[in-house]
Amino acid sequence: MINCLIVDDAPVARQILVEYCKLLPVLRVVAQCSDAFEAREKMQQLQIDLLLMDINMPVLSGIDLLKTLKNPPLVIFTTAYKEFATDAFDLAACDYLLKPFSIERFIIAIDRVIEKLDSKKTTKPETQTITQSNxxxxxxxxxxxxxxxxxxxxxxxxxxxxxxxxxxxxxxxxxxxxxxxxxxxxxxxxxxxxxxxxxxxxxxxxxxxxxxxxxxxxxxxxxxxxxxxxxxxx
Structure with missing residues (x-):
């Protein structure tokens, strides 16, 4: 299971993501937040594998929130704004979904998350070797x-x-x-x-x-x- 945290200041947008997640058994929505500060608290309390996060939020944007995280989970940005795409990918976002997006596009993004998680599992022993070497x-x-x-x-x-x-x-x-x-x-x-x-x-x-x-x-x-x-x- 992939533990998901939905972060969006729009209730309708959060509900759409919840319904999309219900269609994919691999996803489990463990919490929903309406702003970045609430999301930070949830990440301290819960094991989060994936952030489904809006960018344009009050006080602290989704991109700025990600910059504050030392060991961030994987993230898919969901936004109505194209201009933040470069910043998002500079922060190694798995995907960048422009609202309104279809369930087909959402599935493609989740498949990318699964690939990254599988890659982490298979490279973990190699990571230990690299860290201990020169x-x-x-x-x-x-x-x-x-x-x-x-x-x-x-x-x-x-x-x-x-x-x-x-x-x-x-x-x-x-x-x-x-x-x-x-x-x-x-x-x-x-x-x-x-x-x-x-x-x-x-x-x-x-x-x-x-x-x-x-x-x-x-x-x-x-x-x-x-x-x-x-x-x-x-």
């Missing part, structure tokens, strides 16, 4: 690359893919940044922006909100700045 196994088109942590300068989210910049080349992984992040040791790598993770040992300077990594620069996001400065020793 290298990362990076999947690109048609190939699995072995990269020593020391080779990696930074990683950048690119929709559902990830650009990995090394000392000598750029690789495009078919996995999202959030998935790769789980394989990286916290003592060596640090997320400095919603779309960037850097190798701390490659940092050569800091200028304003730009992190300098030799000949490269990456942005330092406001939500990550305070924690980064503590790690950086400033």
């Amino acid at each position: 290298h990362l196994l990076l999947r690109t088109e048609g190939r699995i690359n072995k990269l020593n942590y020391d080779q990696i300068v930074y990683l950048e989210a690119n929709r559902n893919n990830t650009k990995v910049v090394t000392m000598g080349e750029h690789l495009m992984s078919t996995n999202p940044l959030s998935s790769i992040e789980t394989h990286l040791p916290n003592e060596l790598f640090f997320r400095v922006h919603r779309s960037f993770i850097v190798n701390l040992s490659k940092i050569t300077g800091l200028q304003g909100n730009r992190i300098i990594l030799g000949k490269s620069e990456v942005p330092l996001g406001g939500n990550y700045k305070d924690d980064f400065l503590k790690v950086f020793g400033v």
